Amino acid sequence: RDRFVWPHILDEVARSLPEYTWLTEVVQVQEVPLKVQVSGRAGNIFAITVFMNQLQASPFFSQVTFLSSEESIENAGTVESQAVQEFQLELEYEPVPLEELETVPLFGTDTSMSEDVGTEPAPEEN
Numbered sequence: 001r002d003r004f005v006w007p008h009i010l011d012e013v014a015r016s017l018p019e020y021t022w023l024t025e026v027v028q029v030q031e032v033p034l035k036v037q038v039s040g041r042a043g044n045i046f047a048i049t050v051f052m053n054q055l056q057a058s059p060f061f062s063q064v065t066f067l068s069s070e071e072s073i074e075n076a077g078t079v080e081s082q083a084v085q086e087f088q089l090e091l092e093y094e095p096v097p098l099e100e101l102e103t104v105p106l107f108g109t110d111t112s113m114s115e116d117v118g119t120e121p122a123p124e125e126n
Contacts, residue, residue, distance in 0.1 A: 008060055009036060009093060016054035021047045024086075034093040037067070041084045045069065048087050055091060062094035 013026065020043035029037045042048045048069060055064045067088040074084045 005034065005093060005095075008096075009091075012058045012060045013038060013055070013091075016051055016058065018042075018047050018050040018054070020044075021051055029090065036091045036093065038089045038091060039087070041072075041074070041086050043084060045085055048085060052089065055089070059096045060094055061091045063090075063092040065090040 010026065013023070017023070021040060022042075023038060023040040025037075025039040027037050029035050042051070048066075052064050052066060055061055067090055069085050069087045071083055072086050073081055075081045
C-alpha cells in the first residue's frame with residue numbers, strides 16, 4: 001500500500017520547492033497517520049516560508065509543521081562561502097479521494113506530436 005503513496009509524496013514535495021531550496025533528507029517518522037520529516041537548505045527564511053505555504057496548499061498534506069531552522073555557512077573557508085538556512089519540516093500525508101485525482105495518459109493520443117517537423121514527405125514512387 002505504501003509504495004503507491006510515496007510517489008505522490010515525493011512528487012508534491014518536489015513541485016513545492018521554490019528556487020534556491022534543496023532537500024537533504026526525506027524520511028518517514030510515523031506510520032499511522034503517515035508523517036514525513038523533510039530536511040533541507042534554503043537561501044533565506046523567505047524561501048522556507050514559500051515552501052511551507054506551497055506544501056500546505058497541496059491536497060496530499062493535512063498538516064505542515066515547522067520544526068527548526070538554523071543558519072549555517074555553506075562552503076566555509078572558500079571564495080564560494082555563503083550563509084544558508086538549514087530547516088526541518090514535518091508533513092502529515094492526507095489520502096486524496098480517487099475522484100479528485102486527475103489522471104493523464106503516459107503518452108498523448110495526439111498523433112501530430114509524433115510527426116517529424118520540418119521534413120519533406122517522401123517522394124511518391126511511380
